[in-house]
Amino acid sequence: MGDGRAMARAGSLVSKLESKICYHRDATLEYMETKAVVNEVIEEKEKLQHDYYALKDKLEEANKMIVEVNKELAAGNEETSANKKELELLKKKLQDWEAKKNQPELCASELVQVSQVQTRPVRQLEVPSEGPPGNDADMVEGSHARMLVNNLIVGQASVVPPSRDDVMVALREHLIKKFLEIDKYGGRMIGIKEMGKLNVKAFEIACAEKIRTTKVADASSKLYSLWQKRITDVSWNPFNTITVEGNHQEVLNVNDDKLQELKKEWGEGPHKAVVDALMEMKEYNCLGDRSIVYELWNYNEGRKATLMECTEYMGDRVQELTVVKRRKTRR
Structure with a gap:
């Protein structure tokens, strides 16, 4: 009888032990699964932090770039505005000259004011020995009879007004100078052609x-x-x-x-x-020194461009540039 109780008690202890073993095994499995999930969460967190700092650096660079672009746009807008005003003034003066073609003479005060836009002759005295015309060539100041315009001293009572031809030459030289600054060579509707x-x-x-x-x-x-x-x-x-x-x-x-x-x-x-x-x-009277003269040229029609064509073309370019800059600013 004593042996039976002992066996029953031993069986009960074995059952409890097996139950605890199963419990701990399940707990261990659950722990391992939980640990794997936690590790994945930690890795994802580290990845998100890395991406966050990378995006933060890119954002700072983008902000710096935006500041620089805004500065350039502001400077470009100022330059565009100044060029537009100058072009409008030239266009108005040209229209006034066209309207007064039938008059024998322009008044001295108008001619003195207009002559202030004249430039020195735009003439290239040194020509590159090789390479196509599309390469940049050094431009130096020269003097030749065809393009010289007398300088006027404003305010003197004895000023002799220049002729209408001199004024038109001065305006043409001024436009050539502007075209050389923005669009030296041809290949478009209006541009510069190197004569000779x-x-x-x-x-x-x-x-x-x-x-x-x-x-x-x-x-x-x-x-x-x-x-x-x-x-x-x-x-x-x-x-x-x-x-x-x-x-x-x-x-x-x-x-x-x-x-x-x-x-x-x-x-x-x-x-x-x-x-x-x-x-x-x-x-162009260049056989004496074999220099090259810049001329305003209508490439569509293969001829010398008129002053009105040049001013309208430059005005259109300024308007196009203004529209492009406005679009960039909105972005």
């Missing part, structure tokens, strides 16, 4: 037709540079002086040896480019 400079395209086409190798670019550059240097050499004068009704005139010598050699070897394109450049120098 070779057309590089003619040499590229001629070399591409004659040289069927990868060296065509080098050959074109060398040929262009050679003839650009040659037409600026004052010792070469392919002109003849003839007398017409008692007046001496210079005409191009079509039989010049160098021109004939160029035409024979490279064709009509380069020959015409050289002839056109020489005739432009003759037209």
Whole structure:
């Protein structure tokens, strides 16, 4: 009987022990699952903190950039406003001159005021020996009879007003100066053309037709540079002086040896480019020093641009720039 009680008590203890083992095992499993979840939460928190600080740095950089852009926009708006006012003034004066074309003379006070916008002659005395016209060329101040305008001393009673032609030349020089500041070369409706400079395209086409190798670019550059240097050499004068009704005139010598050699070897394109450049120098009285003169040019129609076309074109550009800057500011 005693043994039976002992066995029953032992069985009860074993049952309790197994129950506790199962409990602790379940608790351990639950602990492991909870620990895994906590680790995931910690990793996610660290990732979020890292992303937060990264975004914070980017935001600070963006704020600095916005401040700089706002400063640039403010400076650009001031410059645009000043240019717009100047263009409006020039346009108004030009309209006034057009309205007074039929009058014999402009009043002295108006001419004195207008002459203050004149600039020194925009003339390039040093021409690059190589490279296409699209490269920047140094522009220095020169003087030549065609573009000189007498300086007026405002306030003197003995001032002699300049002619209408002098005033128009002064305005044209002023516009050339402005175009050189914003849009030096052509390729658009209105721009600057360098009178007396070779057309590089003619040499590229001629070399591409004659040289069927990868060296065509080098050959074109060398040929262009050679003839650009040659037409600026004052010792070469392919002109003849003839007398017409008692007046001496210079005409191009079509039989010049160098021109004939160029035409024979490279064709009509380069020959015409050289002839056109020489005739432009003759037209602008540059054969003496072989300099290059900047001219306002209408590229759509292939002719000299009028003053009204230039002022309207620059006015349109200012308006476009203003619209673009307003859009950027709104962003």
